[in-house]
Amino acid sequence: MYLGIDLGTSAVKTVLVDGAQRVIASESRPLTTVSPQSGYYEQDPAQWIDATFATLDALKASHAGELSAVEGIGLSGQMHGATLLDASLRPLRPCILWNDGRSAAECLILEQRWPALRATSGNKAMPGFTAPKLLWIATHEPDIFAATKLVLLPKAYLRLVLSGEAIEDVSDASGSLWLDAARRDWSDAALAATGLSRDHMPRLVEGCAPATTLRAELARRWGMTRQPVIAGGAGDNPAGAVGIGAIGPGTAFISLGTSGALMAPTSRIAANPDRAVHTFCHAIPAMWIQAGAILSAASCLAWLARLFGVGEAELLAPLGARPQAPSPVSFLPYLAGERTPHDDPAVRGMLDGLSHGTDRGTIVQAVLEGVAFALADCRDALADAGIAIAEADVIGGGSRSPFWLSVLANVLNVPVHRFVGGETGAAFGAARLGRLAVTGEAIAAVCTRPERIETFEPDAELVDTYAGRLPAWRELYRPRH
Numbered sequence: 001m002y003l004g005i006d007l008g009t010s011a012v013k014t015v016l017v018d019g020a021q022r023v024i025a026s027e028s029r030p031l032t033t034v035s036p037q038s039g040y041y042e043q044d045p046a047q048w049i050d051a052t053f054a055t056l057d058a059l060k061a062s063h064a065g066e067l068s069a070v071e072g073i074g075l076s077g078q079m080h081g082a083t084l085l086d087a088s089l090r091p092l093r094p095c096i097l098w099n100d101g102r103s104a105a106e107c108l109i110l111e112q113r114w115p116a117l118r119a120t121s122g123n124k125a126m127p128g129f130t131a132p133k134l135l136w137i138a139t140h141e142p143d144i145f146a147a148t149k150l151v152l153l154p155k156a157y158l159r160l161v162l163s164g165e166a167i168e169d170v171s172d173a174s175g176s177l178w179l180d181a182a183r184r185d186w187s188d189a190a191l192a193a194t195g196l197s198r199d200h201m202p203r204l205v206e207g208c209a210p211a212t213t214l215r216a217e218l219a220r221r222w223g224m225t226r227q228p229v230i231a232g233g234a235g236d237n238p239a240g241a242v243g244i245g246a247i248g249p250g251t252a253f254i255s256l257g258t259s260g261a262l263m264a265p266t267s268r269i270a271a272n273p274d275r276a277v278h279t280f281c282h283a284i285p286a287m288w289i290q291a292g293a294i295l296s297a298a299s300c301l302a303w304l305a306r307l308f309g310v311g312e313a314e315l316l317a318p319l320g321a322r323p324q325a326p327s328p329v330s331f332l333p334y335l336a337g338e339r340t341p342h343d344d345p346a347v348r349g350m351l352d353g354l355s356h357g358t359d360r361g362t363i364v365q366a367v368l369e370g371v372a373f374a375l376a377d378c379r380d381a382l383a384d385a386g387i388a389i390a391e392a393d394v395i396g397g398g399s400r401s402p403f404w405l406s407v408l409a410n411v412l413n414v415p416v417h418r419f420v421g422g423e424t425g426a427a428f429g430a431a432r433l434g435r436l437a438v439t440g441e442a443i444a445a446v447c448t449r450p451e452r453i454e455t456f457e458p459d460a461e462l463v464d465t466y467a468g469r470l471p472a473w474r475e476l477y478r479p480r481h
Contacts, residue, residue, distance in 0.1 A: 001069040002438075003228070004431030005055070006236060007048055007077040007155050009033065009097065009258045010299075014055035016066055017431040021446075025063045026427070027055035034094065039101040039337065039345060042094035045083055048154060049161050060222050068223045073162075073214060074231045074434030076239035076426040077155025079175040082133040085150040085157075089166075092144050095154060096133045098175075099259065099295050099336045101345025103127045106135035110177070114193035121174075121190065122181040122271040122279025122288075127337075127345045128295070131177035134194045151200050155233060162230060163212040166202035169232035171239075171289075173204060174280035181269055181279050181288065205232040207242070207283025208436035208443060231437035234283035236426045237261055237291065240395045243429030244419060245449035247284050252389045254408065254416070255425075256398025260297025260371060262378040263289050264387045272385035276340040283433060284443055290387055292340035292378020296349075298398040300333045300367050308360060315364045319403045323410070326465055327362050329353045330473050331370030338374070341381045346480040368404045369466075372411040373473045379412055391415045393452075395425035402454070409456040411466045416456045 001024070006013045008031070015026045029051035034042050059067050080098035085091060096102070107125035110132055111117050117125055125132055130153065138145040152160065153176065156168045173179045173186075178194075178201070180187040185204065191197050205211045213227040234242065237255055241263065246253050252264045261278075266288050271279045278291040296303075305312045330352040337345035351363065379389055391414050398404055399418055409416040419425070432446055439446075 001066050001071065002431045002434045003070050003073045004427040004429065004434060005052060005073065005075050005158070006239065006427035006430060007052065007075070007158055008236065008426070009078045012048065012051040012055055013427045014052070014059065015427045015431055016059055016063060017428065018066070023428065024066050025059055027058045029054045033097065041097040041100045041336070043097060044094050045091045045154070045157050048158055052158060056222050064223055068225050070224055070228045071226065072229045072231060072434035072438035074430030074432065074437070075155045075159055075233035076236050076430035077153065077158065077172065079153065079172055079235040079237070080128050080130050081154045082130050083152045083154060083157045084137065084144060084148045085152065086147050087149045089150065089160065092147055093141070098128050100133070101127045101337045103132035103136040104345050106132040106139070109135060110193055114189055116189065117177065118273040120180050120187050121177050122269050122273065123177060124273035124276055124343060125177060126276065126339060126343050128339060129175060129177045131190065131194050134196065138195055145195070149200065150202070151196065152202060156202050159212070159230060162214055162218060164215055165212045167205055167211045167232070168202040169205055169207045169234055169283065170281040171207055171283045172235040175235060179281070181281060184281050206285050207232045207234040207238065208433050210437040229434070229438050231433040233430055233433055235280065237263055238280060238283040238289055239429035239433070240425040241265060241289065241429065242283050242432050242447050243425040244393050244395060245447050246393065247282070247287065247443060247447045252391065253393040253395060254375060255396045256297050256394060256404070257396035258297065258299045260294040260375060261291045262375050262382065262389070262392070263291040264382060264389065265289050266387070270385045270387055272381060275381040275384055276343040277381050277385055290382060290385060292375070292381050294333065294371070294374045294378065295337055295339055296333045296335040297371050298396060300335060300371055301398070303335060304364060304367055315360070316401050316403060318361050319365060321402045322406045323365065323403065323462065326469050327365040327369055329358060329362050329366035330476060331366040332476055333367070333370045333374050340378045342477065342479070344479055347477065350476055352476055368407050369411065372407045373470060375408065376411050376470060389414055391417065393417045393419065395419070402456070405456045409458045410462040413458050413463045415458070417452045418454045419450045420453050
């Protein structure tokens with residue numbers, strides 16, 4: 001038996017997977033985000049631990065026998081967050097999250113201090129990444145910076161609590177800007193540019209490698225007969241790729257979670273930092289992921305549900321299974337700024353084209369289309385790096401909506417596929433990494449494609465209609481910096 005734990009932004013999801021790769025049970029606990037001011041997003045690391053322990057306590061209550069047989073644990077997590085620890089390994093402040101935009105000025109400083117940043121990391125300095133956050137801390141909270149002895153990404157902090165060791169995998173570390181992406185190792189020059197050294201960093205491992213073991217007292221708490229191996233794990237998107245078998249070139253997938261991304265595994269680095277394409281090491285050795293990332297995806301639908309005071313399912317139900325025509329309203333999904341292709345933390349969302357005839361369904365459809373158009377921007381930025389998308393699998397909570405997937409197929413003009421359990425892809429991928437760390441099996445034998453339950457083909461007429469709408473949608477973007 002294997003566990004996959006996904007420390008997301010909105011929830012911790014834990015899945016229990018058997019040797020036949022069947023999800024035996026799953027548990028989820030919500031997380032809350034605090035926004036001290038516009039563009040600032042933080043979480044208390046203590047709630048990550050409470051939520052994770054609650055999911056495991058619940059699994060013990062419902063599936064004690066299966067949990068007792070767990071041999072391997074894989075961790076997946078929201079990327080880029082800065083968790084700062086003191087000499088006693090206690091958090092010094094709330095974690096600054098991936099969607100936080102406060103460090104825009106520090107990005108310019110970082111690139112000036114270290115001109116080789118883009119060539120080494122494969123990325124442009126953007127506020128979402130971890131390194132600029134440390135420069136912001138050094139300037140605005142110097143006492144905190146001086147007291148910082150260890151900087152961890154969210155899932156590495158969870159691993160520290162579970163195992164007592166500070167370890168990170170190379171895929172998650174890629175999102176820090178401190179990693180030499182080609183060498184898959186920390187860059188001393190990058191660390192020096194932010195006033196840090198390797199002493200402030202966790203030990204690095206590959207995602208499918210054994211990293212450490214669960215603390216003995218925690219194994220006893222959950223009734224486990226042995227101390228399970230904990231794998232290197234992965235950032236949430238690379239873990240999602242492992243979960244759907246996207247482990248080699250020629251595959252592409254869309255993540256429709258709190259944020260969104262269009263990603264393609266590659267056997268070589270194909271960076272395009274000038275258009276804010278992300279370069280990450282894959283959770284699989286000698287592989288990388290090129291990604292276009294948007295900061296708000298399914299969170300746009302959640303925002304709309306809060307405004308109307310209804311559940312998301314109630315918003316989607318009247319739309320049916322397929323769009324008949326584009327919404328007359330346009331939506332920019334920049335509720336927390338944007339990454340690909342704009343790298344603009346200050347831009348905000350917009351509804352355009354409202355009239356007396358606009359109803360709720362029109363706005364809901366516009367929101368779904370706005371996210372799809374933003375992913376079309378990602379597609380074109382990847383194309384500039386030589387990566388063509390011929391089809392795409394979809395994971396994340398948004399994958400539950402047939403209407404949304406049909407919109408994506410027509411806007412991107414590619415077949416879009418939905419999987420069984422696609423909404424828990426990252427946790428399932430983490431469980432696969434946990435298995436590989438224990439068994440040492442061939443990666444391709446474990447990381448197979450799950451069953452596709454539905455394919456959404458583009459409709460030629462709608463493809464042309466949406467393509468005609470895209471230029472006008474792009475014209476709505478106005479930089480605010």
